[in-house]
Amino acid sequence: xxxxxxxxxxxxxxxxxxxxxxxxxxxxxxxxxxxxxxxxxxxxxxxxxxxxxxxxxxxxxxxxxxxxxxxxxxxxxxxxxxxxxxxxxxxxxxxxxxxxxxxxxxxxxxxxxxxxxxxxxxxxxxxxxxxxxxxxxxxxxxxxxxxxxxxxxxxxxxxxxxxxxxxxxxxxxxxxxxxxxxxxxxxxxxxxxxxxxxxxxxxxxxxxxxxxxxxxxxxxxxxxxxxxxxxxxxxxxxxxxxxxxxxxxxxxxxxxxxxxxxxxxxx
Numbered sequence: 601x602x603x604x605x606x607x608x609x610x611x612x613x614x615x616x617x618x619x620x621x622x623x624x625x626x627x628x629x630x631x632x633x634x635x636x637x638x639x640x641x642x643x644x645x646x647x648x649x650x651x652x653x654x655x656x657x658x659x660x661x662x663x664x665x666x667x668x669x670x671x672x673x674x675x676x677x678x679x680x681x682x683x684x685x686x687x688x689x690x691x692x693x694x695x696x697x698x699x700x701x702x703x704x705x706x707x708x709x710x711x712x713x714x715x716x717x718x719x720x721x722x723x724x725x726x727x728x729x730x731x732x733x734x735x736x737x738x739x740x741x742x743x744x745x746x747x748x749x750x751x752x753x754x755x756x757x758x759x760x761x762x763x764x765x766x767x768x769x770x771x772x773x774x775x776x777x778x779x780x781x782x783x784x785x786x787x788x789x790x791x792x793x794x795x796x797x798x799x800x801x802x803x804x805x806x807x808x809x810x811x812x813x814x815x816x817x818x819x820x821x822x823x824x825x826x827x828x829x830x831x832x833x834x835x836x837x838x839x840x841x842x843x844x845x846x847x848x849x850x851x852x853x854x855x856x857x858x859x860x861x862x863x864x865x866x867x
Contacts, residue, residue: 619773669772676768692725700802710850712738747777803835
């Protein structure tokens with residue numbers, strides 16, 4: 601069986617199971633594979649591209665996480681995630697402040713020429729990070745909690761459209777699947793795994809951003825955080841106290857990323 605055939609079979613199962621990891625796993629364990637007719641029908645309706653876990657283009661670092669996606673549906677340049685040392689994940693609060701937005705723009709604008717920016721296309725910091733990268737003529741990757749053909753939230757559609765056409769749009773969910781709360785949590789593990797560093801530019805107490813941080817730590821991925829003024833409700837300061845890298849500007853990001861790359865080259 602060729603990798604193209606495997607891609608089609610897994611993509612069809614994923615479409616039939618609406619991207620649900622456990623349902624896909626159970627299908628594979630029971631060997632309930634789709635018929636040739638079902639595969640042909642799904643492939644004829646699928647507008648995006650797809651790669652499976654066994655495809656050589658599938659990111660190696662993503663295979664190491666808990667429940668790696670069996671299929672990644674995508675639009676754009678899949679090679680943007682071929683090397684985690686060229687990617688920085690930038691995440692933060694949906695209820696962003698002017699301080700958080702400004703520092704996100706400054707850092708992303710500075711590093712966009714050197715690194716691809718990964719984020720989750722959510723409201724607040726995610727959207728700011730994507731847009732800052734686009735404005736700086738860099739490349740950005742958006743990981744969706746919804747089906748690949750469903751923009752969530754809808755207010756971010758202009759960014760979604762730009763990334764779809766000129767960057768890389770990713771999801772483990774097919775078609776126009778509406779996002780559920782669990783989908784957002786699942787998305788975070790992918791956002792963290794695609795980079796060598798997760799940078800938190802703003803996070804409040806009980807922020808969903810902390811889930812992404814947890815995913816990064818579980819995968820031994822470095823976490824950086826932007827410091828906040830004393831007395832503010834900032835999880836960033838707590839993360840720095842707990843050992844996260846203190847990131848004030850783009851050069852701080854480069855120092856870590858270049859140092860890691862040098863260690864990688866020595867191996």
